Amino acid sequence: MEHSKVTPREAQRRRLPLEKHRIEDWIGRIYTSVCVVFLIATIVSIVYFVTSKGVATFAVNGVGIMDFLFGTRWAPDASPPAFGAMPAIAGSFLVTLLAALIASPLSIAAALFMTEIVPTFGKRILQPAIELLSGIPSVVYGFIGLTLIVPFLRDHVGGQGIGVGAGALVLSIMILPTITSVAADALANLQRGQREASYALGATRWQTIYRVVLPTVLPALLTGIVLGMARAFGEALAVQMVIGNAPFIPTSLLESASTLTSIITLGMGNTAMNSIQNNALWSMALVLMLMTFVFIMIIRLLERRNRI
Amino acid sequence: MVMPMPFSTEDLSIYYGEFQAIKNISMGFPAASVTALIGPSGCGKSTFLRSLNRMNDEIAGSRSTGHIWMDGIDLTASGTDVIKLRQRIGMVWQRPNPFYKSIYENIAFGPRYYGIKNRKQLDEIVETSLRRAALWDEVKDRLKESALALSGGQQQRLCIARALSVNPQILLLDEPASALDPVSTGKIEELITELKKDLRIVIVTHNMQQAARVSDYTAYFYLGTLVEHGETDQIFTNPEKNSTQEYIMGRFG
Ligand SMILES: Nc1ncnc2c1ncn2[C@@H]1O[C@H](COP(=O)(O)OP(=O)(O)OP(=O)(O)O)[C@@H](O)[C@H]1O
Ligand SMILES: [Mg+2]
Numbered sequence: 001m002e003h004s005k006v007t008p009r010e011a012q013r014r015r016l017p018l019e020k021h022r023i024e025d026w027i028g029r030i031y032t033s034v035c036v037v038f039l040i041a042t043i044v045s046i047v048y049f050v051t052s053k054g055v056a057t058f059a060v061n062g063v064g065i066m067d068f069l070f071g072t073r074w075a076p077d078a079s080p081p082a083f084g085a086m087p088a089i090a091g092s093f094l095v096t097l098l099a100a101l102i103a104s105p106l107s108i109a110a111a112l113f114m115t116e117i118v119p120t121f122g123k124r125i126l127q128p129a130i131e132l133l134s135g136i137p138s139v140v141y142g143f144i145g146l147t148l149i150v151p152f153l154r155d156h157v158g159g160q161g162i163g164v165g166a167g168a169l170v171l172s173i174m175i176l177p178t179i180t181s182v183a184a185d186a187l188a189n190l191q192r193g194q195r196e197a198s199y200a201l202g203a204t205r206w207q208t209i210y211r212v213v214l215p216t217v218l219p220a221l222l223t224g225i226v227l228g229m230a231r232a233f234g235e236a237l238a239v240q241m242v243i244g245n246a247p248f249i250p251t252s253l254l255e256s257a258s259t260l261t262s263i264i265t266l267g268m269g270n271t272a273m274n275s276i277q278n279n280a281l282w283s284m285a286l287v288l289m290l291m292t293f294v295f296i297m298i299i300r301l302l303e304r305r306n307r308i
Numbered sequence: 309m310v311m312p313m314p315f316s317t318e319d320l321s322i323y324y325g326e327f328q329a330i331k332n333i334s335m336g337f338p339a340a341s342v343t344a345l346i347g348p349s350g351c352g353k354s355t356f357l358r359s360l361n362r363m364n365d366e367i368a369g370s371r372s373t374g375h376i377w378m379d380g381i382d383l384t385a386s387g388t389d390v391i392k393l394r395q396r397i398g399m400v401w402q403r404p405n406p407f408y409k410s411i412y413e414n415i416a417f418g419p420r421y422y423g424i425k426n427r428k429q430l431d432e433i434v435e436t437s438l439r440r441a442a443l444w445d446e447v448k449d450r451l452k453e454s455a456l457a458l459s460g461g462q463q464q465r466l467c468i469a470r471a472l473s474v475n476p477q478i479l480l481l482d483e484p485a486s487a488l489d490p491v492s493t494g495k496i497e498e499l500i501t502e503l504k505k506d507l508r509i510v511i512v513t514h515n516m517q518q519a520a521r522v523s524d525y526t527a528y529f530y531l532g533t534l535v536e537h538g539e540t541d542q543i544f545t546n547p548e549k550n551s552t553q554e555y556i557m558g559r560f561g
Binding site: 119120191193194195196197198199200201202203204207211212215216 | 361363366368390391392393394395398399401403405406407408409417418421422467470471473474
């Protein structure tokens, strides 16, 4: 009887630890929920804003969607103005694909070197160095491009130096670390047994890399390349500094051209809100955003294949 | 002087950096027989096994002294063609490690290295190897499917078939059944007994019943030394060393 006799205050004190626990639990839950709601609200409103602004060009200002997507004349300040985004869309795809073509073989070779040839040195020195590279701001890459690549192209290849070729080169350097680190991770995570089995059958290192290692990590390599392409496609500053920004579809790598991003960055300061010129830039932003979704979807698909 | 056995080690030591994992082991592996390597965890069984087909070369910092004799040739000599050597000495690991390829491609992989391109010849090798690994009937209708879709036991037999595909004379098995269920383990043991008719087999196992069932000779390792080596019956019923008896008794439980 003695033991079960508890004053109300005593009971409250005894229950306290539990209560505290529950309060903490609730605070945590509310805090994370608020953050998530905030995050979702931000994403939804950005997507909504870009979409509504981007659609206004067609719905309010009466520009034809086909004229926008496939028109080849971009002259927003002419009278009558022309809003053909094809030069910018083509420019964006061109520099992105070229950059991926240049950077992918280099990055994959670098990743192989780091993981297969000099694993300890690779892990300790090269990997951090590569990660550092990916942290350099894009304006620095653009500056380097303008100072080194453009004069080099002008003196040794021809033309003005600025242009699609210079843009693609700068972008390829920028996405090199992205592709390299994804590829190096994939290679490092490959089960040791895969390599062992190949060596034990008498394969050389090169045969093992070529016939076992690379095919096995191929989906991850593609993921890295698409990630790099997404970065290249969305990059504005570095490209704008070296591509020349002429609103024409280029016919040679040494010709000045523009991309969706470079037209937006150059034009946004000079257009009035809600003007047709301004809305047309939003339409370009919408195209960029949709392309980014496509890149993300491709990455997701590759990752699903990777897991099997 | 006694001629060394056609396949044997002589004074073999293996080091990882400064650490000596295998200490001066000399032992032979008679033809058409199974030799079991037993001993507590970390005593060097896998290290010793891996050194027999020079797979230890792939580990940074490892080196060896002594000799491994095969038909009068020293496999540890610097001029040895490691690739030819590994064709003659196959290996299977504890965890099944099929390639991320089809069942067919897993088997055809090795022969392709040795220059076999002819489709018919490859088909034949695939079938023979799978039959020898007692897997053919289970997979003959799905050779194009991914090897990863097989069960663990089937994967392990596929790995044995893959090792057999290049027609080795010696098969090294490192705990080949320890990740498998009893039924699959039974199949692997039957397979070993069948295969030893044409090959030497060296098997590492922690399972004393298994060692007793499948092996003709048993070698007890302790801290990198070979404590006792003899016919399995004798090692299990009447070992010379106390420590061997204690280990085997302890493991039988
Ligand atoms: N790659 C390596 N680098 C350094 N030391 C190693 C390496 N592999 C094994 N060792 C060491 O060598 C000794 C023998 O290891 P080994 O793997 O051969 O033992 P084991 O008998 O196969 O053990 P288990 O029964 O647990 O598989 C151990 O002390 C281990 O720590
Ligand atoms: Mg082991």
